[in-house]
Amino acid sequence: MxxxxxxxxxxxxxxTIKEVAEAAGVSRSTASRALTGNGYVAEGVRLRxxxxxxxxxxxxxxMARSLKQQSTRSIGVLVSDLRNEFYANLAAxxxxxxxxLGYTVMLIDDQGIPEDELAAAEAFVALRVAGxxxxxxxxGATDFLLRQRVPVVEVDRRFSxxxxxxxxxxxxxxxxxxxxxLIDLGHRRIALLIDEDDWTTGRERxxxxxxxxxxxxxxxxxxxxIPTGWDVEAAKAAALELLSSPGRPTAIFAANxxxxxxxxxxxxxxxxxxxxxxxxxxxxDVPWMSMVTPGVTAVAQDAGAMGxxxxxxxxxxxxxxxxxxxxxxxxAAVQLRGSTAAPSEVESDLRVG
Amino acid sequence: MxxxxxxxxxxxxxxTIKEVAEAAGVSRSTASRALTGNGYVAEGVRLRxxxxxxxxxxxxxxMARSLKQQSTRSIGVLVSDLRNEFYANLAAxxxxxxxxLGYTVMLIDDQGIPEDELAAAEAFVALRVAGxxxxxxxxGATDFLLRQRVPVVEVDRRFSxxxxxxxxxxxxxxxxxxxxxLIDLGHRRIALLIDEDDWTTGRERxxxxxxxxxxxxxxxxxxxxIPTGWDVEAAKAAALELLSSPGRPTAIFAANxxxxxxxxxxxxxxxxxxxxxxxxxxxxDVPWMSMVTPGVTAVAQDAGAMGxxxxxxxxxxxxxxxxxxxxxxxxAAVQLRGSTAAPSEVESDLRVG
DNA sequence: GCGACTTATGAAATCGTTCCCACAAATATA
DNA sequence: TATATTTGTGGGAACGATTTCATAAGTCGC
Numbered sequence: 001m002x003x004x005x006x007x008x009x010x011x012x013x014x015x016t017i018k019e020v021a022e023a024a025g026v027s028r029s030t031a032s033r034a035l036t037g038n039g040y041v042a043e044g045v046r047l048r049x050x051x052x053x054x055x056x057x058x059x060x061x062x063m064a065r066s067l068k069q070q071s072t073r074s075i076g077v078l079v080s081d082l083r084n085e086f087y088a089n090l091a092a093x094x095x096x097x098x099x100x101l102g103y104t105v106m107l108i109d110d111q112g113i114p115e116d117e118l119a120a121a122e123a124f125v126a127l128r129v130a131g132x133x134x135x136x137x138x139x140g141a142t143d144f145l146l147r148q149r150v151p152v153v154e155v156d157r158r159f160s161x162x163x164x165x166x167x168x169x170x171x172x173x174x175x176x177x178x179x180x181x182l183i184d185l186g187h188r189r190i191a192l193l194i195d196e197d198d199w200t201t202g203r204e205r206x207x208x209x210x211x212x213x214x215x216x217x218x219x220x221x222x223x224x225x226i227p228t229g230w231d232v233e234a235a236k237a238a239a240l241e242l243l244s245s246p247g248r249p250t251a252i253f254a255a256n257x258x259x260x261x262x263x264x265x266x267x268x269x270x271x272x273x274x275x276x277x278x279x280x281x282x283x284x285d286v287p288w289m290s291m292v293t294p295g296v297t298a299v300a301q302d303a304g305a306m307g308x309x310x311x312x313x314x315x316x317x318x319x320x321x322x323x324x325x326x327x328x329x330x331x332a333a334v335q336l337r338g339s340t341a342a343p344s345e346v347e348s349d350l351r352v353g
Numbered sequence: 354m355x356x357x358x359x360x361x362x363x364x365x366x367x368x369t370i371k372e373v374a375e376a377a378g379v380s381r382s383t384a385s386r387a388l389t390g391n392g393y394v395a396e397g398v399r400l401r402x403x404x405x406x407x408x409x410x411x412x413x414x415x416m417a418r419s420l421k422q423q424s425t426r427s428i429g430v431l432v433s434d435l436r437n438e439f440y441a442n443l444a445a446x447x448x449x450x451x452x453x454l455g456y457t458v459m460l461i462d463d464q465g466i467p468e469d470e471l472a473a474a475e476a477f478v479a480l481r482v483a484g485x486x487x488x489x490x491x492x493g494a495t496d497f498l499l500r501q502r503v504p505v506v507e508v509d510r511r512f513s514x515x516x517x518x519x520x521x522x523x524x525x526x527x528x529x530x531x532x533x534x535l536i537d538l539g540h541r542r543i544a545l546l547i548d549e550d551d552w553t554t555g556r557e558r559x560x561x562x563x564x565x566x567x568x569x570x571x572x573x574x575x576x577x578x579i580p581t582g583w584d585v586e587a588a589k590a591a592a593l594e595l596l597s598s599p600g601r602p603t604a605i606f607a608a609n610x611x612x613x614x615x616x617x618x619x620x621x622x623x624x625x626x627x628x629x630x631x632x633x634x635x636x637x638d639v640p641w642m643s644m645v646t647p648g649v650t651a652v653a654q655d656a657g658a659m660g661x662x663x664x665x666x667x668x669x670x671x672x673x674x675x676x677x678x679x680x681x682x683x684x685a686a687v688q689l690r691g692s693t694a695a696p697s698e699v700e701s702d703l704r705v706g
Numbered sequence: 707g708c709g710a711c712t713t714a715t716g717a718a719a720t721c722g723t724t725c726c727c728a729c730a731a732a733t734a735t736a
Numbered sequence: 737t738a739t740a741t742t743t744g745t746g747g748g749a750a751c752g753a754t755t756t757c758a759t760a761a762g763t764c765g766c
Contacts, residue, residue: 014501014502016751016752016753017752017753017754018752018753026715026716027715027716027717028716028717028752028753028754029715029716029717029718029754029755030714030715030716032753032754032755033714033715033754033755036754038754038755039714039755040712040713040714040715041713041714041715042713042714042715045714045715057500057501059475059478059479059501060479060752060753061420061479061481061751061752061753062479062480062481062753063416063417063419063420063425063480063481063751063752063753064416064420064721064751064752064753064754065752065753065754066416066721066753067414067416067417067420067720067721067722067723067751067752067753067754068720068721068752068753068754068755069721069753069754069755070721072416074459074480077460081445082435082441082442082444082445082448083438083441083442083445083657085436085438085441088435088436088438088441088444089435089436091435091441091460092434092435092436092462095435095460095461095462096462096464099461099462099469104459104461104476104480105459105460105461106427106457106458106459106460107430107444107448107458107459107460108448108452108457108458109445109448109449109452111449116452122412123457125412126412126413126414126415127415127416127427127457128414128415128416147410148367148410148412149367261640261644264644265644268644268646287614287641288640288641288644288645291614291617291618291621291641291644291645292641292644292645292646293621293645293646304436369721369722369723370722370723370724371722371723379745379746380745380746380747381722381723381724381746381747382724382725382745382746382747382748383744383745383746385723385724385725386724386725386744386745389724391724391725392725392744393742393743393744393745394743394744394745395743395744395745398744398745413722413723414721414722414723416721416722416723417721417722417723417724417751418722418723418724419723419751420721420722420723420724420751420752420753421722421723421724421725421750421751422723422724422725422751423751
């Protein structure tokens with residue numbers, strides 16, 4: 001029985017256009033025209049070539065094509081941590097938009113490491129991607145790409161202000177609204193959990209927080225701005241310390257979803273009731289915030305929309321490299337949930353006492 | 354001042370190895386050897402070439418290289434939905450392992466659509482990826498890739514049993530353990546929320562559920578196996594109907610994290626206390642399950658590890674295309690949390706009455 | 707029936723790289 | 737000294753496609 005079946009045995013080597021041309025009895029040029037649709041080809045010939053290609057299982061070699069055409073249909077996407085839902089949604093939006101526009105995506109997760117980011121940028125240049133969408137962690141990668149004449153769109157945060165396109169949200173305004181919300185509820189000691197100050201996101205969120213305090217005539221107390229690490233554990237540790245201290249705040253504003261998770265876990269571990277004993281608000285609305293009880297008040301960035309917009313922008317830029325740079329600012333909604341409420345009397349007493 | 358700065362103006366066109374060679378005063382062959390490290394090159398010459406390359410901002414054209422070498426250093430990764438944390442973690446693990454092994458990743462999110470999956474497979478072939486890691490949604494893509502002689506590793510679920518390598522977990526065993534756990538707690542009416550039956554994951558989880566019921570001598574009631582849709586809303590709707598019915602189950606086993614989210618939201622909407630009035634267990638342990646109160650008992654698959662293992666497997670396969678196919682079965686731990694407990698007396702009465 | 711245009715085809719150059727080969731000089735081995 | 741062997745270099749042929757150009761036949765308008 002073996003070898004007796006009619007199953008077609010795949011050939012050792014992949015078919016080339018030359019073989020397709022021979023099978024169809026035409027020249028390579030004609031075969032190319034028949035398959036790509038560029039230039040004149042007689043209808044009968046077109047069909048013959050298409051059929052020959054099918055029978056041989058021919059698939060164009062994108063590299064040979066790009067080499068000749070000196071351009072590719074792929075876009076580099078560089079994110080800091082795919083395991084973080086924000087970046088995953090961003091990448092999903094970018095990927096889908098790219099597919100829709102006929103591009104493929106080269107995705108690299110640089111783990112937030114500047115060296116890896118630079119290596120990724122080099123890989124993108126080597127692969128001659130048509131453009132790059134990146135959530136930068138340093139100025140290095142963008143600089144390198146721009147020097148190499150590769151269109152870049154910075155997403156979420158900016159390092160090369162004005163030198164390239166960008167898609168961001170109104171971090172400062174959103175942070176101000178959230179802080180204002182807490183102040184309006186009666187909070188006077190509002191801590192800000194923040195991982196960094198070097199990025200535009202962190203800086204702007206901090207500024208928005210400060211804006212709101214100032215507008216309300218509240219002091220901007222240094223010890224209430226808590227620098228944390230990058231991951232949940234570090235954030236939790238920082239929050240534990242903060243919440244165990246005598247001058248404990250009545251509200252925490254976490255500058256992103258990871259820090260919010262740390263704060264939430266810390267509060268749970270200390271047995272603090274939210275919102276009675278602690279109000280919690282966050283930047284980045286992720287699913288768990290609407291699943292826990294009470295839900296967590298959060299700034300809802302549409303990461304998927306950011307990814308889509310970034311890809312659209314980079315494709316526009318590829319089409320017109322000379323146009324002036326654009327910065328797209330997307331709005332973000334604040335989802336008010338049960339985690340923010342007026343500080344309780346008891347808490348006020350505790351604070352005073 | 355403008356144009357007076359010493360800033361180097363990037364050249365219009367990218368430098369080629371020919372230009373590097375000329376700048377260093379050697380032939381293209383020598384320049385190539387100096388940069389790649391293959392073959393003999395005098396030390397002084399090597400340095401001269403490297404410097405020339407640096408000064409010209411030379412970056413090798415990966416496409417020209419691959420065309421000549423007839424191989425690439427990139428791997429195609431195909432997932433169903435990057436917004437789902439399971440796939441995001443899988444992709445993150447795959448991406449990082451690929452980077453570690455010197456490969457770049459072409460990522461495509463096929464949205465679970467068979468046509469898109471096939472189109473992605475074609476794109477991978479066109480780009481001549483060295484191998485593909487995929488969470489298949491139909492047999493088509495894998496078949497096509499195998500016919501095209503592209504190494505494929507199926508992850509999470511299988512369509513081409515034995516025809517290619519695979520990385521999966523013990524779905525049946527894990528489902529059995531969870532169901533058994535619910536039975537041991539005293540549950541007799543345990544519903545299974547499941548999205549599909551066509552994939553190995555769904556089938557095996559269902560079998561594990563059935564195994565446990567049978568082993569306990571419990572009837573396998575048809576109306577307790579609930580087919581849901583793919584998204585949270587559909588799952589929630591199905592769960593709402595189930596939980597509002599007179600013969601309502603005392604426990605729900607959700608076959609994945611999306612369905613679990615739907616069930617959780619449904620229970621919350623109906624005001625059912627977990628675990629007093631309803632026990633909930635799930636497949637796929639995602640962060641929210643340990644953040645809500647009570648935590649949700651879940652099978653913890655390490656998606657990142659699956660992605661890593663898949664990439665490792667496909668790279669091994671690239672190295673030895675003739676070796677027999679392997680199926681790697683990773684173990685999954687069951688995280689027991691507060692959402693599963695013995696059914697309350699009141700509930701039992703309700704059920705009887 | 708003659709120029710102008712459209713349609714159709716194939717030969718050959720080209721994209722940027724690698725790598726086989728030929729050759730030469732330096733070094734090691736007999 | 738004669739002969740291998742190692743080290744170093746450059747010429748040129750690939751890799752697989754696209755695309756320019758030349759050529760030729762058919763069509764149109766007059």
